[in-house]
Amino acid sequence: MVERQSPLEPAPLEPELRTGSHGDFEHGPDVILSETRPGSILQLAAWPGQEKNLIAGIHTVTGLALPDGAGAGSTDGVRSVFGFAPGKFTVVDEAEGLVSAFAGVVTPAIGTVTDLSHGRTAIRIAGPKAEWVLAKFFAIDFALPAFPVGAGRSTMHHDVFAQIQRTGADQFDIYVFRSFARSFWKALCHASEEVGYEVQ
Amino acid sequence: MSPRRTDAGGRVDRLRTIRFTFDGAPYTGHAGDTLASALLANGVTLFGRSFKYHRPRGVLTAGVEEPNALVTVLRGEVREPNIAATMVEIYDGLTAVSQNRFPSLAWDINAANQLGGKLLSAGFYYKTFMGPAIGPLKSTRFWMFCEHFIRRAAGLGRAGTAADTARYERMNAFCDVLVVGSGPAGLMAARAAADQGARVILSELEPHFGGSANWSGETIDGMPAADWAARAAGQLEGYDNVRLLPRTTVWGYYDGNTLAALERVTDHKERPGKGEPRHRYWIIRAKSVVLATGSFERPLVFPGNDRPGVMLAHAAERYANEYGVLAGNRIALFTNNDSAYRSALALKKAGAAIVAIVDVRTELSSEMRELADEAEAKSLSGHAVVATEGGKALSGIKVQRFDMTNGALAGEARSIQADCLLMSGGWSPTIHLASQAGAKAEWNAARQAFLPPKPTQQWIGAGAFTGSFSTAEAIAEGRAAGLSAAGGTGTPTALPVVEAAPGDPDPAPVFEIKADGKSFVDFQHDVTAEDVRLAHREGFISVEHLKRYTTLGMATDQGKSSNILGLAIMAEALGKPIPEVGTTRFRPPFSAVSIGSLAAERFGDLRPERLTPMHDWHVANGATMYSAGLWYRPMIYGHAGETIEQAYVREAKATRESAGIVDVSTLGKIAVQGPDAAEFLDRVYTNMFSTLAVGKARYGLMLREDGLAFDDGTTWRLGQQDFLMTTTTANAGKVMQHLEYFLDVVWPELRVHVTSVTDEWAGAAIGGPKARAILAACVTGTAVDNAALPFMGIVHGKISGVPVMICRLSFSGEMAFEVYSGAGYGTHVWEALIEAGKPFGLVTYGLEALGTMRIEKGHVTGAEIDGRTTARDLHLDWMLSKKKPFIGSAMMDREGLIAPGRLELVGLISLDNQPLNGGAHIVEDLDEANPHDSIGHITACCYSPALGKYIALALVKDGMARRGTRAHISDPLRNRFGPVEIVSNHFFDPDGSRMHG
Amino acid sequence: MLITCPYCGPRDVIEFTYQGDGNRERPQPASQNLDAWNAYVYDRLNPAGDHNEIWQHSGGCRAHLRVVRNTLTHEISSVAFARGDHKVAARHKAEGKT
Numbered sequence A: 001m002v003e004r005q006s007p008l009e010p011a012p013l014e015p016e017l018r019t020g021s022h023g024d025f026e027h028g029p030d031v032i033l034s035e036t037r038p039g040s041i042l043q044l045a046a047w048p049g050q051e052k053n054l055i056a057g058i059h060t061v062t063g064l065a066l067p068d069g070a071g072a073g074s075t076d077g078v079r080s081v082f083g084f085a086p087g088k089f090t091v092v093d094e095a096e097g098l099v100s101a102f103a104g105v106v107t108p109a110i111g112t113v114t115d116l117s118h119g120r121t122a123i124r125i126a127g128p129k130a131e132w133v134l135a136k137f138f139a140i141d142f143a144l145p146a147f148p149v150g151a152g153r154s155t156m157h158h159d160v161f162a163q164i165q166r167t168g169a170d171q172f173d174i175y176v177f178r179s180f181a182r183s184f185w186k187a188l189c190h191a192s193e194e195v196g197y198e199v200q
Numbered sequence B: 001m002s003p004r005r006t007d008a009g010g011r012v013d014r015l016r017t018i019r020f021t022f023d024g025a026p027y028t029g030h031a032g033d034t035l036a037s038a039l040l041a042n043g044v045t046l047f048g049r050s051f052k053y054h055r056p057r058g059v060l061t062a063g064v065e066e067p068n069a070l071v072t073v074l075r076g077e078v079r080e081p082n083i084a085a086t087m088v089e090i091y092d093g094l095t096a097v098s099q100n101r102f103p104s105l106a107w108d109i110n111a112a113n114q115l116g117g118k119l120l121s122a123g124f125y126y127k128t129f130m131g132p133a134i135g136p137l138k139s140t141r142f143w144m145f146c147e148h149f150i151r152r153a154a155g156l157g158r159a160g161t162a163a164d165t166a167r168y169e170r171m172n173a174f175c176d177v178l179v180v181g182s183g184p185a186g187l188m189a190a191r192a193a194a195d196q197g198a199r200v201i202l203s204e205l206e207p208h209f210g211g212s213a214n215w216s217g218e219t220i221d222g223m224p225a226a227d228w229a230a231r232a233a234g235q236l237e238g239y240d241n242v243r244l245l246p247r248t249t250v251w252g253y254y255d256g257n258t259l260a261a262l263e264r265v266t267d268h269k270e271r272p273g274k275g276e277p278r279h280r281y282w283i284i285r286a287k288s289v290v291l292a293t294g295s296f297e298r299p300l301v302f303p304g305n306d307r308p309g310v311m312l313a314h315a316a317e318r319y320a321n322e323y324g325v326l327a328g329n330r331i332a333l334f335t336n337n338d339s340a341y342r343s344a345l346a347l348k349k350a351g352a353a354i355v356a357i358v359d360v361r362t363e364l365s366s367e368m369r370e371l372a373d374e375a376e377a378k379s380l381s382g383h384a385v386v387a388t389e390g391g392k393a394l395s396g397i398k399v400q401r402f403d404m405t406n407g408a409l410a411g412e413a414r415s416i417q418a419d420c421l422l423m424s425g426g427w428s429p430t431i432h433l434a435s436q437a438g439a440k441a442e443w444n445a446a447r448q449a450f451l452p453p454k455p456t457q458q459w460i461g462a463g464a465f466t467g468s469f470s471t472a473e474a475i476a477e478g479r480a481a482g483l484s485a486a487g488g489t490g491t492p493t494a495l496p497v498v499e500a501a502p503g504d505p506d507p508a509p510v511f512e513i514k515a516d517g518k519s520f521v522d523f524q525h526d527v528t529a530e531d532v533r534l535a536h537r538e539g540f541i542s543v544e545h546l547k548r549y550t551t552l553g554m555a556t557d558q559g560k561s562s563n564i565l566g567l568a569i570m571a572e573a574l575g576k577p578i579p580e581v582g583t584t585r586f587r588p589p590f591s592a593v594s595i596g597s598l599a600a601e602r603f604g605d606l607r608p609e610r611l612t613p614m615h616d617w618h619v620a621n622g623a624t625m626y627s628a629g630l631w632y633r634p635m636i637y638g639h640a641g642e643t644i645e646q647a648y649v650r651e652a653k654a655t656r657e658s659a660g661i662v663d664v665s666t667l668g669k670i671a672v673q674g675p676d677a678a679e680f681l682d683r684v685y686t687n688m689f690s691t692l693a694v695g696k697a698r699y700g701l702m703l704r705e706d707g708l709a710f711d712d713g714t715t716w717r718l719g720q721q722d723f724l725m726t727t728t729t730a731n732a733g734k735v736m737q738h739l740e741y742f743l744d745v746v747w748p749e750l751r752v753h754v755t756s757v758t759d760e761w762a763g764a765a766i767g768g769p770k771a772r773a774i775l776a777a778c779v780t781g782t783a784v785d786n787a788a789l790p791f792m793g794i795v796h797g798k799i800s801g802v803p804v805m806i807c808r809l810s811f812s813g814e815m816a817f818e819v820y821s822g823a824g825y826g827t828h829v830w831e832a833l834i835e836a837g838k839p840f841g842l843v844t845y846g847l848e849a850l851g852t853m854r855i856e857k858g859h860v861t862g863a864e865i866d867g868r869t870t871a872r873d874l875h876l877d878w879m880l881s882k883k884k885p886f887i888g889s890a891m892m893d894r895e896g897l898i899a900p901g902r903l904e905l906v907g908l909i910s911l912d913n914q915p916l917n918g919g920a921h922i923v924e925d926l927d928e929a930n931p932h933d934s935i936g937h938i939t940a941c942c943y944s945p946a947l948g949k950y951i952a953l954a955l956v957k958d959g960m961a962r963r964g965t966r967a968h969i970s971d972p973l974r975n976r977f978g979p980v981e982i983v984s985n986h987f988f989d990p991d992g993s994r995m996h997g
Numbered sequence C: 001m002l003i004t005c006p007y008c009g010p011r012d013v014i015e016f017t018y019q020g021d022g023n024r025e026r027p028q029p030a031s032q033n034l035d036a037w038n039a040y041v042y043d044r045l046n047p048a049g050d051h052n053e054i055w056q057h058s059g060g061c062r063a064h065l066r067v068v069r070n071t072l073t074h075e076i077s078s079v080a081f082a083r084g085d086h087k088v089a090a091r092h093k094a095e096g097k098t
C-alpha cells in the first residue's frame, strides 16, 4: 500500500521544524510537538433525536463510552472520540479503515459518517507548558477544571479552524485542516521557542 | 557618587552600575533606576522641549502619567518615540534621545515660539491658516501648504522607518479574579481571593509590586511598607492559583469583563532571551475584577509651573524613597492639601533642605504644623506661588499672600531661593478602567475629585481608586474586595497594622493661581489656563468642544494630569459647579500600546497560509506560486527566459494541442449528505439535482436571496443520499455558511448534513485531446472510454495503487477529467499522471493558462459573478428552473433586474493587437482628454493562443445587442486607449465539440 | 463582546459571524408576493435596545444561534440554538456555572 504523505513531510522544512530540541531548551524543553498521524479521522453526525443511538453506535465500534454533555469525550490512547458540535462527534483511530466499521452501525436513520482521514492533520502538544503555548493561539480556557481530560473543543486561530481534545493532563491533540497544517505547525514551533520545544 | 544620589535608601542596587547614553552623552545609573531617576541623579533637569512653545521641560512625575519627559529609545535601527522616561528601566547600552528640539535640547531654535505666545493661543492654526477665499491657496489649500512646516515645528518624537524586528505575542487568559494594581489594596485583594481558592491574576504596570508602599515611608505590621509589600508579593508567588504580571498595564476594559493588557516582557533587558517576545498582549477574561489602580496627584496651575525643577510632590518623595535620588537640595513645596507635608518630611529625612511649604489654606491642622516643624520648613499658610525663576533649571520662586475664598493676591511678592518646587493640587482616583467599563464618574465635593461610578460590570474598587487615600483604608478595602470578588465571606482576621503620617484627604478647592505669565494646564499639549478661558470667550462652552478646540487632554498622556484642572477652570469661566460642566469619558487605551502587540502574529511569516497536497511538487518543478486568498497556487511553470505571457501561452497551447494538467485541489468541496440532500440541492441551486443519477455530475448555479448570482460549480452524486458539491475557491467559505444558515434557520426539518471536505481530496484536472489516452494508460479498475465515462460521468478506479474518483467535466473546453484522490495520496497520483502523460506531451499549467482557456470559452468566475450581475446578465438563464422555487427565484425577476440597460457579459477583441487591461472602461466614443460615458468594463483579459489575439471578457451595457459592433477601451490611469470589437463571450469552440469528443 | 454559545460556552465575538436580523420572516418558497420578499430581504428593524439577531458560531461548533442583544449596551439577554431540536446538554448549564 502506498504510504500517505503528511503535509509536514517530506517538505524541505526549516531545521527548527524538524526532529530535535529547539528554542530555549537548555533547561529541558517544556513542550513536545508531534504529528500523531492517525489512520482514521471520522466525523459522525446524528439527526435530531438520534444522538443517543449514535453514541451507542460509537461505543459498539470503538468500545469508548462517551460521557454526557457538550464537548464530552474519551480516549484509550488508540481510539479517541469527542463531541465538537450539537449531535456531532469526531472519532479517531490509529488504524485506517474505521469508516467501513461504521457502515452497518450508523444507518441513514441515525445520521451520517464523513471520512476526513486525509483532510485533517492531528498535531499533539504535550508538556508542562502546553497550556501556556496553546493560550497564545486560542481564546479558550485550557485549565484542567474547565477543560477536562477527554473533552473536546471547537475553536479557531485566525482562519485556522481547530478541534482540540485534551488527551492527558498536559497533552492536547489538535485537529486542523490539512491545508493549514504546515502553516499552523510553524506558528506552533515559533510560539514554543521561549519555553523550549522538542519535535518528535 | 552622582550629585543627587543619596548614600542609602531606595531599592536601587548601588553595587551594580549601568551605563547608558542620553542625547549621546554617557551616564551611569544603578540597577533598579528608571531613565528619569538615573538622569535626575546625574543632575539632569532638562528632559525635553514642549509641544508648541518649545519651552524647556523637566520631569513632572515618577510614573505612567508623565507628560513632559518623553524620549525616543533607539534599538539598532529601530526607534521608538514618545516613551515616558519615568517608565524606561535602564539597562547597559540603553540609548535614549530627547525630542522636539533643533538643533539640540539646550539650544532650540523654535524656542522663539515662546516670544509669540499670544499668537499661538488656542485655535491659532484654525484661525491663521484658513487662507483667502480665492486664489491658488484658497481656504484649506493654504492650510495644506503650511501644514508641513507646522508639523515639523510642533510635535513629539519622530517615528522610525526601519522594520521592527521585535517579536510580539498575544496571550489569552482566564481567571476568577483579576486584580489591577499591586499597592497595599491590590496585594490584600489578591491574597484574600487566592486564599479562597480563586484563580487570580495580579497585574502591576511598574516593574515591582507594592505601589505606594514602595515609597510611602510608612510602616505596616511593624516593618517598612516596602518590605511588607515585597514579602506579600513573595508569598503570592508561592500560590499555584496566582499569576503575577509585573510590567503589565491593563489598558482596556471591554464588554463581558474582558480586559486588555500590555506586558513589557523584554524592554528592560539588554537583549531578549531566545524566543521571548518584546511585548505580550494579554486578553484577560475575568469573572470579576478588583480595581486597585490608585490615584494621580494633580499639579497646581500658576505662572511658570512648567519650569524644569517643578515637580509633583509625591514624585520627588518617590525618587527619594524608592530610587535614592533627591530632586533638589533646596526644596520648596506648594500645596492645597495635607499630603505634601508627608512628602516634605520624607525629603528632609533623605537629606534635602525644605525651604518653605506654601499652602493656599489659611488654617492648618496642628498635625500639619508639627510635620512642617519636623521638616524644619518655613510654613507659609495663606500664600501662593505666583512665579518661578530660572532658565533651564529652577533657581527660585515668588510667593504672595493669597485669599482662597476669592483667589485674590495681596501684598508684595517675595522671592525664595529653591532648586526644586514640589506641587500638590490634590489627588484624582485613577478611574479610567471603570469609566471604560461603562458608567459615568461622580464628583465628590469633599475630595474635589471624580470618584468611580457604580459598577456596570463585575468589578469592585479598593483603596485610593475609591477615594480612600489612607493605607489603612486601602488594606481593609483591598481584603474586602478580594474576598467579595472570589465569592467568599471569610472569617474576620486582624488586618495588618499601619503606622502613617496623619493627614486630611480633602484638599482646598483651589486649582489655579491667577497671576501674570503662562500657567500650564496640559503640559504635554502646551495648553494654558488662558487658552481655556479664550476658548470659553469664543463660545466653546461644551467641555467636549473645549477639548477639541484647545486640544486639552488630547495628547498621548490623555490628560491624566490635566483633565480636572481644565474642567475646573472651565467651570469657573462658566460660573457653574464642576459636575455640571461634566467629565469626559475615558476610552482605551489607558496608556500607549505598541501597534506590534496588537498585530502580534497576524503578519509576516506567521500569517496563516493554505497549501495544496502537491504544493512542494509545484515549487520543486519551477512553478511561480501565486497567493489567491490564503491559498498558494501555481501561476505558471515558467521555462528559463520566458515571460509570464510566453509561459501561459505555451501551457494553454500545449493543452489544446495535446494535454495539460492543473492542480484544482483548492476548489471548495462540501459533502452534502442525508435523506433530504437532493431536495435541499433543488432549493439551493437554480437547476434540478433530484433528477441527477448516482454516478453523474451536474453544473449548478446558486443565487442569493436578492436574486443576484452567487456561486457556481459542479455537484457530483456519489450515492442516493450522498453528494459532493464543489464551489469556487474564493467562495468556499461563504457557500458553506449559506448552506448551514438555510439548514439551521430556514429549513431545520430537512435531514441534511454539510461538511467541508475541501482538504480531504486532492484534485487534478487533466484536459486536452490526449487526456483520455493518458488516463487509459494509468487508470486501473475501470474503463475511461466514452461508454464507461460519458460527459459528466463519474467512475472509481485506481492510479498507481491508489483509489481515485474521476469525473469527466471541463472548464478548459477540452475533453477533460477531474481526478480526485485522498489528499495524502495527492502527490503520488499527480506524479503518476505526469509520468503517464510524458509520451503524450502532457504539460503542467497554472492559473494564468487556466484563466486564458476559460476566457476563450467564455466561462464566468468571481470577476463576473461580482455581486451585481444576474444569471441573465451572464447568459446563464438556461439554468433557471421553472419547475420549482429556489433561493432567489422570487426576487430575480424584479423590475430593475430585467430592465434594459443592464451590464451583460460579452467578449472583446483588441483591434489594435495590443493587450487589454482588467478594469479598463469601455466607451462608444473615444475622448482621451476627458474620458466619459462608460458603457462597461473589462473583467478578465489575456492573449488567446487559440485565436491569436488579445481578448477579454467584459460587462457591457446591453452587451448582447452590441455584438458585432465596435467600441473603445478607455483606461486613462494606464494610458491605454484603443478600438475593440464586441463579440460573444464564447470565443472558442462555441458548440463544445471538443469537450464532448 | 462575549456570546455564550449553548454548546461551547462563552466565546469571544471574533468566533461568531453575524447572520442577520432575527425578526425576518421568510415567505413561503413559492410565494410571488414581492412586497413580502422585499420586506424579508431588505427591511430591517434598527431598535435602540433589545434586538433579535442570528449569529453563527462559525469559529466553533458552527451552530446558528438566536441572540437577543441590546444595541446600546451590548448586553446579551438570551442565546438559544436557532434549531429548536438541538437537545444536547449544554456544558455551561451541566456544570452549573458559566
Ligand SMILES: [Zn+2]
Pocket (backbone or CB within 6 Å): C005, C006, C007, C008, C009, C057, C060, C061, C062, C063
Ligand atoms: Zn458553539
